[in-house]
Amino acid sequence: MKFWVLTLFPEMVENGVLTSITGRAVEKGIIEFEAINIRDYTNEKHGKVDDYPYGGGAGMLMQAQPVYDAYMSVVEKIGYKPRTVYLTPAAKVFSQGKAKEFALEENLVLLCGHYEGIDERVLEKIVTDNVSIGDYVLTGGELAAMVVVDAVSRMVPGVLTNAASGKDESFSENLLEYPQYTRPEEWMGEKVPPILLSGHHANVEKWRREQAIKRTMERRPELLKDNEDDR
Numbered sequence: 001m002k003f004w005v006l007t008l009f010p011e012m013v014e015n016g017v018l019t020s021i022t023g024r025a026v027e028k029g030i031i032e033f034e035a036i037n038i039r040d041y042t043n044e045k046h047g048k049v050d051d052y053p054y055g056g057g058a059g060m061l062m063q064a065q066p067v068y069d070a071y072m073s074v075v076e077k078i079g080y081k082p083r084t085v086y087l088t089p090a091a092k093v094f095s096q097g098k099a100k101e102f103a104l105e106e107n108l109v110l111l112c113g114h115y116e117g118i119d120e121r122v123l124e125k126i127v128t129d130n131v132s133i134g135d136y137v138l139t140g141g142e143l144a145a146m147v148v149v150d151a152v153s154r155m156v157p158g159v160l161t162n163a164a165s166g167k168d169e170s171f172s173e174n175l176l177e178y179p180q181y182t183r184p185e186e187w188m189g190e191k192v193p194p195i196l197l198s199g200h201h202a203n204v205e206k207w208r209r210e211q212a213i214k215r216t217m218e219r220r221p222e223l224l225k226d227n228e229d230d231r
């Protein structure tokens, strides 16, 4: 799978994606990643990519032309119009279900806005999916694109080394992760729950499931209602 990120700040996204687990997956060739600088595609002198909004209002908007040409450079390389995600707070919130869905694509384009947004006309031509990462406003889509690349990558076979990981944690079953413990057995007077030391696998599993349900009820009760986005 290849991620193409269209952005005015390619080094920001590169630094994130090429670090840690996703970086290792790129090195191993399990995923591919290319950040494209939208500014490289402007037809204007001095590298201008933004202008004032018609009708007035605060700030600047990214112009259609450089965004479209950056996108078309990807289309020309891969030979078809790929699924193209616009990162924007004006969208449904990204979910584990969407991460699994995007992980089935051979190519995924992530379009990062900056300033006050992007001219709607180019969005209408190229965007297949709008995605927000939560109900707060960021200065640009780059952090959101990094979040999506990370969550999608870990659903691509081979990115996670441990066979069980990616399966058994928060959200796959609409439950939050149970509490976990490692050595030492006692720390600052606090002991590890004895059942985890019992060696009784079935009892451990039962305890973990109970803890997961308790934690979900306390912290995220709305997850216990069936939600298509989380599947």
Ligand code: 6GU
Pocket (backbone or CB within 6 Å): 086, 087, 088, 089, 131, 132, 133, 134, 135, 136, 137, 138, 139, 140, 141, 144
């Ligand atoms: Cl995807 N972009 C921006 N700029 N702000 C956000 C967001 C995205 N998701 C939440 N806030």
